[in-house]
Amino acid sequence: GTEFRLVQTNSVGGLVGAQFKKQAVAAAFLAAIGIIIYISFRFELAYAIASVAALIHDVVIAGGLFILCGFIFGGRQISLPVVAALLTIMGYSLNDTIVVFDRIREDLTLHKGRSYTDIINLSINQTLSRTLLTSFTTLLVVLTLYFFGGGAINDFALVMLIGVVVGTYSSIFVASTIISLWHKHARGHADA
Secondary structure, three states: OOOOOOOOOOOOOHHHHHHHHHHHHHHHHHHHHHHHHHHHHHOOHHHHHHHHHHHHHHHHHHHHHHHHHHHHHOOOOOOHHHHHHHHHHHHHHHHHHHHHHHHHHHHHHHOOOOOHHHHHHHHHHHHHHHHHHHHHHHHHHHHHHHHHOOHHHHHHHHHHHHHHHHHHHHHHHHHHHHHHHHHHHHHHHHHO
16 A cells, blocks of 8 residues: 655756766866875885876776676766766775885885895785785675665676776786886986
8 A cells, every 4th residue: 555656856967967077087186196295205206106007097997897887788877976986996996005005115124135026026925915805805895785785876886896806906916016117217227
């Protein structure tokens, strides 16, 4: 005997949606500048450039795979929850990258006789279990959101699934490689 009635319907027009997307892009750009300034101050410029490059990598790959899923399976489009997920991925990946960078900085003071590449490898190996366990537990939560969260957050959860995997990969392989190449290039100029 229960009857459902539509009480209210809200929609966001294309103009408002476009304005939100512009604001999200501006927020991401300002966040990247803030990250560069903060990490340059806390570490050095190479670390800042590497972390922003890893963030760009994460957002482009996660967004691209989400759009590809939309082409293959249909029904997926860039919306405000997707933009929110991309911004969340930036924060998640940056946190993971900072943990690795902090260990590199600690190991540089502890192992002065080793090469920069060896110290980066040592630091990654020391933080690898923490990185993988954090990513695994985050994936469990995001998988639960994806399968049981309903249609309202399904796109958000899918982007987060992709982003957690890509963010973990970039923290280990992308950001650290850029630092290694930066310092190898700097040493090459110092030796010349």
